[in-house]
Amino acid sequence: xxxxxxxxxxxxRIAHQIKNGIITPGEKLSSVRKLCxxxxxxxxxxxxxxxxxxxxxxxxxxxxxxxYVTNRPELNLPLSQSSNPSLIATDTxxxxxxxxxYSNMGSADLTLFSIGVPSGxxxxxxxxxxxxxxxxxxxxxxxxxxxPLQGNLKLRRMVAARSPAWGGNLDENxxxxxxxxxxxxxxxLMALAKPGDTIAVESPCFPGTLELIISLGLKVLExxxxxxxxxxxxxxxxxxxxISICLLVPNFNTPMGSCMPDEAKEKVVSLLAASEIPLxxxxxxxxxxxxxxxxxxxxxxxxxxxxLWCSSVSKTLAPGFRVGWIAPGKYKAKLLKLKLIHSISSxxxxxxxxxxxxxxxxxxxxxxxxxxxxYSNYQNYVQAIAEYFPVGTKTSRPQGGLxxxxxxxxxxxxxxxxxxxxxxxxxxxxxxxxxxxxxxxxCMRLNIGLPWTEELKxxxxxxxxxxxxxxxxx
Amino acid sequence: xxxxxxxxxxxxRIAHQIKNGIITPGEKLSSVRKLCxxxxxxxxxxxxxxxxxxxxxxxxxxxxxxxYVTNRPELNLPLSQSSNPSLIATDTxxxxxxxxxYSNMGSADLTLFSIGVPSGxxxxxxxxxxxxxxxxxxxxxxxxxxxPLQGNLKLRRMVAARSPAWGGNLDENxxxxxxxxxxxxxxxLMALAKPGDTIAVESPCFPGTLELIISLGLKVLExxxxxxxxxxxxxxxxxxxxISICLLVPNFNTPMGSCMPDEAKEKVVSLLAASEIPLxxxxxxxxxxxxxxxxxxxxxxxxxxxxLWCSSVSKTLAPGFRVGWIAPGKYKAKLLKLKLIHSISSxxxxxxxxxxxxxxxxxxxxxxxxxxxxYSNYQNYVQAIAEYFPVGTKTSRPQGGLxxxxxxxxxxxxxxxxxxxxxxxxxxxxxxxxxxxxxxxxCMRLNIGLPWTEELKxxxxxxxxxxxxxxxxx
Numbered sequence: 001x002x003x004x005x006x007x008x009x010x011x012x013r014i015a016h017q018i019k020n021g022i023i024t025p026g027e028k029l030s031s032v033r034k035l036c037x038x039x040x041x042x043x044x045x046x047x048x049x050x051x052x053x054x055x056x057x058x059x060x061x062x063x064x065x066x067x068y069v070t071n072r073p074e075l076n077l078p079l080s081q082s083s084n085p086s087l088i089a090t091d092t093x094x095x096x097x098x099x100x101x102y103s104n105m106g107s108a109d110l111t112l113f114s115i116g117v118p119s120g121x122x123x124x125x126x127x128x129x130x131x132x133x134x135x136x137x138x139x140x141x142x143x144x145x146x147x148p149l150q151g152n153l154k155l156r157r158m159v160a161a162r163s164p165a166w167g168g169n170l171d172e173n174x175x176x177x178x179x180x181x182x183x184x185x186x187x188x189l190m191a192l193a194k195p196g197d198t199i200a201v202e203s204p205c206f207p208g209t210l211e212l213i214i215s216l217g218l219k220v221l222e223x224x225x226x227x228x229x230x231x232x233x234x235x236x237x238x239x240x241x242x243i244s245i246c247l248l249v250p251n252f253n254t255p256m257g258s259c260m261p262d263e264a265k266e267k268v269v270s271l272l273a274a275s276e277i278p279l280x281x282x283x284x285x286x287x288x289x290x291x292x293x294x295x296x297x298x299x300x301x302x303x304x305x306x307x308l309w310c311s312s313v314s315k316t317l318a319p320g321f322r323v324g325w326i327a328p329g330k331y332k333a334k335l336l337k338l339k340l341i342h343s344i345s346s347x348x349x350x351x352x353x354x355x356x357x358x359x360x361x362x363x364x365x366x367x368x369x370x371x372x373x374x375y376s377n378y379q380n381y382v383q384a385i386a387e388y389f390p391v392g393t394k395t396s397r398p399q400g401g402l403x404x405x406x407x408x409x410x411x412x413x414x415x416x417x418x419x420x421x422x423x424x425x426x427x428x429x430x431x432x433x434x435x436x437x438x439x440x441x442x443c444m445r446l447n448i449g450l451p452w453t454e455e456l457k458x459x460x461x462x463x464x465x466x467x468x469x470x471x472x473x474x
Numbered sequence: 475x476x477x478x479x480x481x482x483x484x485x486x487r488i489a490h491q492i493k494n495g496i497i498t499p500g501e502k503l504s505s506v507r508k509l510c511x512x513x514x515x516x517x518x519x520x521x522x523x524x525x526x527x528x529x530x531x532x533x534x535x536x537x538x539x540x541x542y543v544t545n546r547p548e549l550n551l552p553l554s555q556s557s558n559p560s561l562i563a564t565d566t567x568x569x570x571x572x573x574x575x576y577s578n579m580g581s582a583d584l585t586l587f588s589i590g591v592p593s594g595x596x597x598x599x600x601x602x603x604x605x606x607x608x609x610x611x612x613x614x615x616x617x618x619x620x621x622p623l624q625g626n627l628k629l630r631r632m633v634a635a636r637s638p639a640w641g642g643n644l645d646e647n648x649x650x651x652x653x654x655x656x657x658x659x660x661x662x663l664m665a666l667a668k669p670g671d672t673i674a675v676e677s678p679c680f681p682g683t684l685e686l687i688i689s690l691g692l693k694v695l696e697x698x699x700x701x702x703x704x705x706x707x708x709x710x711x712x713x714x715x716x717i718s719i720c721l722l723v724p725n726f727n728t729p730m731g732s733c734m735p736d737e738a739k740e741k742v743v744s745l746l747a748a749s750e751i752p753l754x755x756x757x758x759x760x761x762x763x764x765x766x767x768x769x770x771x772x773x774x775x776x777x778x779x780x781x782l783w784c785s786s787v788s789k790t791l792a793p794g795f796r797v798g799w800i801a802p803g804k805y806k807a808k809l810l811k812l813k814l815i816h817s818i819s820s821x822x823x824x825x826x827x828x829x830x831x832x833x834x835x836x837x838x839x840x841x842x843x844x845x846x847x848x849y850s851n852y853q854n855y856v857q858a859i860a861e862y863f864p865v866g867t868k869t870s871r872p873q874g875g876l877x878x879x880x881x882x883x884x885x886x887x888x889x890x891x892x893x894x895x896x897x898x899x900x901x902x903x904x905x906x907x908x909x910x911x912x913x914x915x916x917c918m919r920l921n922i923g924l925p926w927t928e929e930l931k932x933x934x935x936x937x938x939x940x941x942x943x944x945x946x947x948x
Contacts, residue, residue, distance in 0.1 A: 099811075102814065105620065105623075106620075106622055117620070120614070120615040120618065120619045123615065123618050123619075125615045125616040125618045126616070128616055128618055129610040129611075129616040132606060132607075132610050132616075132617075132823070133606075133607050133610070136603040136606050136607065137603075140594070141594040141597065141599045141794070142599040142600070142602055142603040142606075143606075143792075143794050143795070144594065144597050144599045144602055144791070144792035144793065144794050144795060145594045145597075145792075145793060145794045146579065146580075146591070146793045146794050147794055148580055149579075179653050179796070179817055179820075179821070180817060180818060182815070182816060182817055182818050183816065183817050186815075186816045186817070195669050195691065208814075208815065208818070211814075211815045212815050212816065215664075215811075215812065215815050215816075217669065314818075317618070318617075318618035318619075319618065319619060319620045319818075319819075320615070320617050320618050320619045320620050320621055320819065320821070320822050320823070321617070321618060321821060321823070322653075322817065322818075322819065322820060322821045337573075337689075338689065340576065340682075340685075341656070341660075341682065341685045341686050341689050342656060342657065342660045342686065342689075343653055343654060343656055343657050343660070343796065344654060344656050344682070344788075344793075344796075345793075345794065345796065346653075346796060347653070347794070347795060347796045347821050347824055348794050349606065349794070349795070349824065350821055350823065350824065
């Protein structure tokens with residue numbers, strides 16, 4: 001008997017062929033009828049496959065002709081380079097540019113390519129408002145009273161209920177809530193690190209993480225990182241004797257958007273567990289995948305309780321709510337003690353509202369639409385970059401998340417570009433923000449979480465011209 | 475021309491006479507007519523004076539007879555002793571009993587004399603619910619977006635607007651909001667202390683503060699403290715060369731409820747400023763005064779910007795909201811940097827709601843009623859202690875706040891009492907929780923923020939009997 005293919009298997013198979021160039025841009029796909037025969041599926045299933053691929057912007061329909069592979073411009077731009085930092089730990093103060101760029105955050109007159117959160121226009125705030133009102137009714141004392149130390153039960157249950165989607169197997173007792181994602185990382189480091197300890201991170205790395213580590217009197221060790229597959233596992237192996245903690249963003253980290261393959265995740269988890277080095281896994285972008293499937297987490301492979309899985313809704317739902325959480329594994333007692341000492345408890349009301357939003361199914365619905373927007377934005381950005389930026393510009397190939405990493409031709413200093421762009425009301429995040437070493441001078445991160453408009457396209461065009469000017473002035 | 479007295483001047487004058495025994499319990503006061511003549515006030519003013527004094531439970535009316543000074547039982551119980559700790563800094567781990575006592579927090583079947591927050595029954599949660607709903611409408615994006623780093627503007631304005639009441643002169647730019655009061659203290663210490671630094675505190679001291687200091691790798695120096703007037707300023711002077719930061723709760727600290735006189739506050743501020751030692755002033759109980767006037771803060775005397783004034787609504791309005799703030803003086807830039815690194819921002823929605831609650835006048839209304847309840851509770855507690863506790867029991871004379879400090883006859887071990895009381899579904903806070911030294915073995919703190927009922931009275935009676943048992947068993 002012939003194999004009957006499932007709808008999502010067929011989607012994945014074709015997506016794989018497109019992404020790997022087996023079917024090339026502009027090429028016509030099989031007809032609906034042909035697809036049915038090839039995969040032994042019904043007409044309805046075949047139609048659904050095409051719709052899904054179209055939704056992923058991998059194919060487009062031409063009236064009365066059929067489906068064609070989208071002309072994906074990112075395939076024409078070269079891939080940005082792997083990083084190659086020195087493997088020596090440092091406690092250098094982060095560059096001042098970080099503070100300068102962050103201070104632009106609230107400026108309504110700037111185009112904020114520099115920030116790392118989705119624009120408010122992409123967030124479902126009317127629906128969240130209703131959940132807040134419901135939460136004031138549901139909670140004892142309207143949320144005015146202290147909640148249990150581990151955090152709001154509804155939220156913990158729902159975070160646990162969502163864990164099978166990434167290969168997790170959590171229950172509510174495994175989770176401790178926090179005031180947002182940075183608070184989660186801060187608590188993990190404070191609970192586990194001793195002064196002078198070295199923390200291994202990706203390079204380039206989120207500037208807030210670098211600042212957090214240094215401000216706690218710890219050292220940063222930057223690991224070589226590939227824009228598609230994440231950290232170099234062999235490099236990690238080599239530095240294991242010198243580090244105390246590893247802090248990674250395995251899924252769609254900022255700025256590169258890389259996603260570690262499952263085998264690499266598994267290997268890192270077992271390597272670190274063998275040396276009793278805790279892995280803090282920051283998974284705040286994990287739900288923002290561009291493909292058909294949610295990637296697994298390192299926590300999925302954690303048999304020793306050595307992984308502290310952290311996440312939040314700051315990158316997906318409501319940055320201002322400050323709702324995050326940790327599944328701290330065997331470090332739970334330490335985390336709880338630290339949470340009690342430094343914050344007594346978290347804000348139950350907001351957590352209850354988010355928990356209900358998860359429970360209602362509205363979160364999954366919102367994520368589907370947000371992912372589509374981000375993926376479509378990413379394609380528009382790449383197209384604009386290909387069109388307007390200096391020849392030789394390279395970009396990352398994010399498989400999810402909120403950022404694209406742009407590598408301008410060598411010698412193009414993005415600190416100069418920053419200063420020039422600000423005069424044109426454009427804020428970018430220069431590459432120097434993402435390292436404590438002398439790297440990424442010609443790189444920058446752009447936020448793809450802004451609504452795509454003609455004006456935004458024009459701003460990218462302007463940025464491209466300015467980049468050419470900076471390049472020539474060198 | 476004769477001096478025309480103001481209503482509150484007369485209230486204060488009579489209150490002073492009662493508190494200092496110039497008019498004694500049971501004594502009859504002047505008639506309304508006599509009072510008018512004595513102070514050159516109108517009949518209406520005189521009546522208001524009596525009503526206010528009655529509201530403060532200083533006098534009571536007997537029908538067809540007049541007003542009499544209340545028979546205040548606390549005047550019959552001896553005052554608890556000043557503490558006399560060693561002036562050597564220590565980094566001893568706090569006693570395990572702290573964790574044990576805190577873990578009782580959520581237990582509905584226990585009478586929680588051990589906690590340090592007002593019971594939910596005393597909080598205006600229906601009104602707060604409305605403010606939350608209004609805040610979701612007022613804020614851009616319903617509070618889903620990041621707020622400015624300093625915190626919600628409405629709340630900062632209102633905290634500033636309330637500052638003249640305690641002799642402050644703040645504006646919104648002077649204030650940085652936090653996730654509750656402990657978060658404020660944690661941020662101040664993290665921003666200012668280096669590993670190994672010594673922090674001077676009151677003794678006895680809030681256990682959470684002791685744990686916070688030790689968990690940050692710092693040392694605690696406990697200062698001799700008088701139950702009525704607070705720390706011994708001469709002792710502070712002596713240890714100044716050995717300390718890096720001073721952290722005080724000058725108004726109605728827990729557990730003793732002392733209130734530093736203005737002169738002492740002023741002296742401490744100038745002493746510390748002269749040595750460039752920052753003063754972290756925790757003023758979370760300042761609004762809970764039993765007298766007629768809000769006491770001043772150390773911040774009122776701060777000319778150098780050397781005082782970091784911290785407060786919150788956790789002890790007065792909504793512990794679960796996690797809304798606090800700091801007026802960090804000249805340390806503002808350090809505080810802001812730390813807040814950004816560790817939490818990005820705070821939860822704007824809840825802060826907006828609290829800001830509006832302040833603005834509407836509902837907060838002052840609520841505080842008036844809460845203060846009356848707490849003062850009346852305090853009197854009921856003292857009466858019950860006088861009646862049911864072992865002969866020789868001493869108590870503090872809190873002038874505000876949420877706690878009474880009970881000193882049982884020497885040799886009565888309150889750790890034993892704790893274990894015994896738990897079996898009777900009563901939780902107390904043993905004296906050992908409030909120090910890192912070998913002190914307060916026969917002391918305990920009782921929470922006066924529980925609604926007064928016959929059952930509560932019975933629980934105090936039980937506690938008194940158990941204390942006698944522990945005393946005899948010694």
